[in-house]
Amino acid sequence: MPSFVFAGVGGQGIITVAIILGRAAVIEGKPVLMTELHGMAQRGGKISVEVRIGDYKSAIIPSKTADAMVAFEELEAVRNISKLKEGGMILLNRRRIHPVSLTIKQQNYPDQIVESELKKYATITVEADRTALELGNKRVANTVMVGALFSTGLLGLDEESIIAAIKESLPERHWECNLEAFEEGKKLVLEQSAKAI
Amino acid sequence: MAYDSLLGRGGRTEFLLGNEAVGRGVYEAGVSVAATYPGTPSSEIGDVLYQVSDKMGIKFEFATNEKVALEIAAAAATGGLRSFVFMKHVGLNVAMDSFVSLAASGVKGGMVVLSADDPSMHSSQNEQDNRFLGKFAKTIVVEPSSPQELKDFVVSAFDLSEEIGHPVLVRSVTRISHVRTPVKFGEVRGKNEWNYKKDTSYVLMPENAYRAQAAVANRLDRARKSNRSKFFNRIYGDSSTLIVTSGAAYNYIDEALQMLNVKARVMKIGLSFPLDQDGILKEVELAERVVFVEEGGPFLEEQVLSICALRGINRKFYGKLNGYVPMSYEMDVDRVVVFLSEIYGIEHKQTYGGPVLPNREPVLCPGCPHRATYYVAKMAMKQKGLRNVISPTDIGCYTLGYYEPYQMGDFCFSMGSSVGSSSGFTMSAEEKVVSFIGDSTFFHGGIPALINAYHNNHNFVLVIMDNSITAMTGGQPTPETGPPFKKVDIESVVRGIGINNVFTIDPYDLKSSLETFKKALGTEELSVVISKRDCALEADRKKSPSEMKVFQINQDKCNQCYNCVRNFSCAAFYTEDGKVFIDSELCDGCSVCSEPLVCPFNAIEVKE
Numbered sequence A: 001m002p003s004f005v006f007a008g009v010g011g012q013g014i015i016t017v018a019i020i021l022g023r024a025a026v027i028e029g030k031p032v033l034m035t036e037l038h039g040m041a042q043r044g045g046k047i048s049v050e051v052r053i054g055d056y057k058s059a060i061i062p063s064k065t066a067d068a069m070v071a072f073e074e075l076e077a078v079r080n081i082s083k084l085k086e087g088g089m090i091l092l093n094r095r096r097i098h099p100v101s102l103t104i105k106q107q108n109y110p111d112q113i114v115e116s117e118l119k120k121y122a123t124i125t126v127e128a129d130r131t132a133l134e135l136g137n138k139r140v141a142n143t144v145m146v147g148a149l150f151s152t153g154l155l156g157l158d159e160e161s162i163i164a165a166i167k168e169s170l171p172e173r174h175w176e177c178n179l180e181a182f183e184e185g186k187k188l189v190l191e192q193s194a195k196a197i
Numbered sequence B: 001m002a003y004d005s006l007l008g009r010g011g012r013t014e015f016l017l018g019n020e021a022v023g024r025g026v027y028e029a030g031v032s033v034a035a036t037y038p039g040t041p042s043s044e045i046g047d048v049l050y051q052v053s054d055k056m057g058i059k060f061e062f063a064t065n066e067k068v069a070l071e072i073a074a075a076a077a078t079g080g081l082r083s084f085v086f087m088k089h090v091g092l093n094v095a096m097d098s099f100v101s102l103a104a105s106g107v108k109g110g111m112v113v114l115s116a117d118d119p120s121m122h123s124s125q126n127e128q129d130n131r132f133l134g135k136f137a138k139t140i141v142v143e144p145s146s147p148q149e150l151k152d153f154v155v156s157a158f159d160l161s162e163e164i165g166h167p168v169l170v171r172s173v174t175r176i177s178h179v180r181t182p183v184k185f186g187e188v189r190g191k192n193e194w195n196y197k198k199d200t201s202y203v204l205m206p207e208n209a210y211r212a213q214a215a216v217a218n219r220l221d222r223a224r225k226s227n228r229s230k231f232f233n234r235i236y237g238d239s240s241t242l243i244v245t246s247g248a249a250y251n252y253i254d255e256a257l258q259m260l261n262v263k264a265r266v267m268k269i270g271l272s273f274p275l276d277q278d279g280i281l282k283e284v285e286l287a288e289r290v291v292f293v294e295e296g297g298p299f300l301e302e303q304v305l306s307i308c309a310l311r312g313i314n315r316k317f318y319g320k321l322n323g324y325v326p327m328s329y330e331m332d333v334d335r336v337v338v339f340l341s342e343i344y345g346i347e348h349k350q351t352y353g354g355p356v357l358p359n360r361e362p363v364l365c366p367g368c369p370h371r372a373t374y375y376v377a378k379m380a381m382k383q384k385g386l387r388n389v390i391s392p393t394d395i396g397c398y399t400l401g402y403y404e405p406y407q408m409g410d411f412c413f414s415m416g417s418s419v420g421s422s423s424g425f426t427m428s429a430e431e432k433v434v435s436f437i438g439d440s441t442f443f444h445g446g447i448p449a450l451i452n453a454y455h456n457n458h459n460f461v462l463v464i465m466d467n468s469i470t471a472m473t474g475g476q477p478t479p480e481t482g483p484p485f486k487k488v489d490i491e492s493v494v495r496g497i498g499i500n501n502v503f504t505i506d507p508y509d510l511k512s513s514l515e516t517f518k519k520a521l522g523t524e525e526l527s528v529v530i531s532k533r534d535c536a537l538e539a540d541r542k543k544s545p546s547e548m549k550v551f552q553i554n555q556d557k558c559n560q561c562y563n564c565v566r567n568f569s570c571a572a573f574y575t576e577d578g579k580v581f582i583d584s585e586l587c588d589g590c591s592v593c594s595e596p597l598v599c600p601f602n603a604i605e606v607k608e
């Protein structure tokens, strides 16, 4: 009964990722819950989405029990880290979106706090934005993350159901590039784990 | 279309947001008429109906405000149709006048009012618990816990409403309306026929209203005794500890008990007013102690305690009234574990808490016209030597002007309160008053207040930030939306009141907007600036790929004066080691920052 946190900034397509996973679970007849918070801003605000696959009633994940975090932005990864269980995995898209409150004061991005926190967990870098650009469509970065999460094996879902869910969630003209992005995402994690061994 | 799946056959399962499940529920219930004013966390119900109401055979409209929406639905119900009105919690305050009358008059066709409350105020000005308003107005109150129940309870609420002839309030919260889960469809019912007969109970003048009070009491009594009421409540578990709970709070109980490795008998209340008194008392009598866990309230707690007092039943009670359960904010498993562990006397170490991080305040989107409006408004004030301007603001994306660097937002209560309070400020304040309101909010609650200001000779500047959409709730139409709707023109409305000092600007044109603002600030009577430019997200949807461009900082020309980041502060700017950059993933290409009024050194240019 795995739980996942998705963290990032409004406009990164995070909710779509969670919906794809939710639909994949539904296709397999598994119970699933998803909750999202996005505050007042339409773009640029912090977003977190929680997904729990299994027989839960609470969509909100209790602290320190999430199996993995899929983070689309570095600072937001750290902001949600208390949800992650000890030794939990972080799939991190190396993307920094500077909070306006820092920019107004001409301050740098807070990399030091970010790095020291991330070190405490099994963090796997997934260059989703870069991979998406290489695929010629920066919008598919979120589907790269879906592929990455799939290849960790934590989801407990079949590839066919995820592919079916991608097709259910997106218009047909976007299928091809998103399926490619899914494949690339899978490879990214496999390569990293190969390196680690 | 995205929501066509909601039209599917009974028995099908779809992965739905709570609010989407409501859309399915009203279809199943055979609703004929529905209306709303958009408000988070209820907005997606309107998005569903806007798209597929025709296919559902429902007449749906976005009304100018919640009170109008409620009256539209009420009229349909007098003619025997099933009608539905929905809103965010504070929207019910706006509709309250007619809501109370609705309960007094009763209904012919089933009528359901859905309120989506927002405990923890994720996107609201308070976390009021509208079950109290339902009880106050003497409607029936029903509370589901999950998206599936949200749909099923809506359908049953219509049956109950029609059986009793009384309106039902369904209370949802953010963590039901905005939770997504598989929802199983039921069968779609047929619709009622329009069958209107004149009836004095809808004319609440004193004589009729007097009679109505007795009828209300009678209907509530019938609701309490109705067989359908059994459908809403559930009880399970074996223990001398009884937990009385409802709504989203219920979802956290089982997991918390499991974590603490303790047992309880759980009574989940779905019909929270009028309560099934006998059923509840029977359980209380069997228990040694009773714990109340609800979001908002103490609503069930107060009702159950007063029934116990009347029947002379005393137990150990734990709830909000004696401080065992926290009064405010939404629940989750972690919070429930903390107070249950105390009540059960179990040691539990709290382990969370993380590093202190820079906050990420909500921001206006890159390219947002509101940013340009605030920037020139502030500049105009400065150039006119106006210090300490009082700036009431209103409810919408532009409320974010409250944050640095604009800091325009000194008063914000409710929809339209910018204009009403401006009359009040100008009565007493020495300071200049410049207030801000959006187009949709102006139509909703600003117009009567503006008439007041004009009529009573108040002198302030009202800035109507007109992006022709209800942006913050996801882009719903407004009275300015054109065919098939009749388009209402804001400038004509304002001039129609009699106001002569009306200026319309394009905020992207900083230079001429600045001059106009200065003129408005120099006017010795009420003046209105209409700052007109499409919402950036809407504009993006219409842009062709060739129109997409992004801007960059030419580092050779940049003098590091920081005017752009300090005062204009587009969300796409960032700094690294003292240098200014534009994040090209975020830049919307609006080009406003490249105007000399932002960058005096012409350092901001199109990236090739």
Ligand code: SF4
Pocket (backbone or CB within 6 Å): B553, B557, B558, B559, B560, B561, B562, B563, B564, B565, B580, B598, B599, B600, B601, B602, B603, B604
């Ligand atoms: S306003 Fe122009 S010169 Fe000043 S910091 Fe910004 S880009 Fe550089």
Ligand code: SF4
Pocket (backbone or CB within 6 Å): B366, B367, B550, B551, B570, B571, B572, B573, B582, B586, B587, B588, B589, B590, B591, B592, B593, B594
């Ligand atoms: S052009 Fe300038 S103001 Fe407009 S979105 Fe890009 S960086 Fe922001």
